[in-house]
Amino acid sequence: MRHRMSSLALANICPKSPLLSATYGASIEALKGQAFHAIQHKERTAQLILNSLPEDAREEVLSWKPPPTLTFQERGDTVVLDYSQAKHEVLVCLSRIGTACAPTDPKLATEGHVDAFWIVQFQDGTRIAYVGDIKKSAFTSADGPDSLQLMAYGLAIALAERCHGFTTGLYIAEEGEWQWSQKYHELG
Numbered sequence: 001m002r003h004r005m006s007s008l009a010l011a012n013i014c015p016k017s018p019l020l021s022a023t024y025g026a027s028i029e030a031l032k033g034q035a036f037h038a039i040q041h042k043e044r045t046a047q048l049i050l051n052s053l054p055e056d057a058r059e060e061v062l063s064w065k066p067p068p069t070l071t072f073q074e075r076g077d078t079v080v081l082d083y084s085q086a087k088h089e090v091l092v093c094l095s096r097i098g099t100a101c102a103p104t105d106p107k108l109a110t111e112g113h114v115d116a117f118w119i120v121q122f123q124d125g126t127r128i129a130y131v132g133d134i135k136k137s138a139f140t141s142a143d144g145p146d147s148l149q150l151m152a153y154g155l156a157i158a159l160a161e162r163c164h165g166f167t168t169g170l171y172i173a174e175e176g177e178w179q180w181s182q183k184y185h186e187l188g
Contacts, residue, residue: 028057029136035061036173037115037134041088065176067116067134075122081130086116092156100159114153115171119161128184129158129166137174145170145181158187 031053038046039061050058067083092114094100095107103111116132131154133141141147145168154166165187169180 028053032057032061033134033136036064036136037089040066040083040134064136064173067132067171067178068176070178074120075124075126077120077122079120079130081118081132083116086118086132087114088116089113090117090157092153092160094152094156098155100156110152112149112153112156114157117153117157119157119163126165127161127163129154129161129163130169131157131166132169132171132178134171134173136172138170138172138179141170145179146183150181151185154185158185163187 031049035046035049035053035058037043038049050061053061069083070079070081072079090113091103091111092100093103093105093108093111095105096109097107101108114131115134118130119127120130121127131150133147133150133153135141138144141149147168147170150168150170154168157163158166165185167181167184169178171178
């Protein structure tokens with residue numbers, strides 16, 4: 001059985017967890033996350049998903065803050081990570097040997113949908129993938145921006161986009177803040 005990247009950490013502890021999730025469906029927490037993503041991406045289905053939630057859950061989702069634009073200096077360049085300019089909900093796949101692959105590849109080991117990523121090409125020619133995942137709270141991911149899920153997303157994006165490396169971040173929707181890893185993962 002192949003695992004979804006979003007369930008890698010739990011599958012490491014309980015190998016049957018992805019099967020249980022696929023069999024019994026999404027939780028109310030997952031539906032709240034889907035609603036928030038749809039709102040942020042301005043999808044036509046956003047209101048429909050939001051309306052499928054109980055009133056208290058709708059109010060909670062609407063209280064979450066949209067991701068702010070980040071501007072910082074790196075490698076002598078100004079980097080701007082504007083959520084509206086990111087690529088959203090992109091399917092990425094990794095093979096059993098750790099290479100990017102197609103979802104139909106017989107060697108497929110894991111797949112997932114990346115919430116947001118940016119590819120930045122610096123003046124020195126270096127290409128870096130900034131890979132972000134949205135979480136409700138800081139407690140949703142015990143490993144923070146260094147989670148196995150984000151590492152898999154980052155590796156898959158960096159390989160597929162021919163980047164020199166990647167870094168990962170979590171956006172905490174309740175607090176309206178990004179938490180970026182202090183690690184840069186260089187490929188090669």
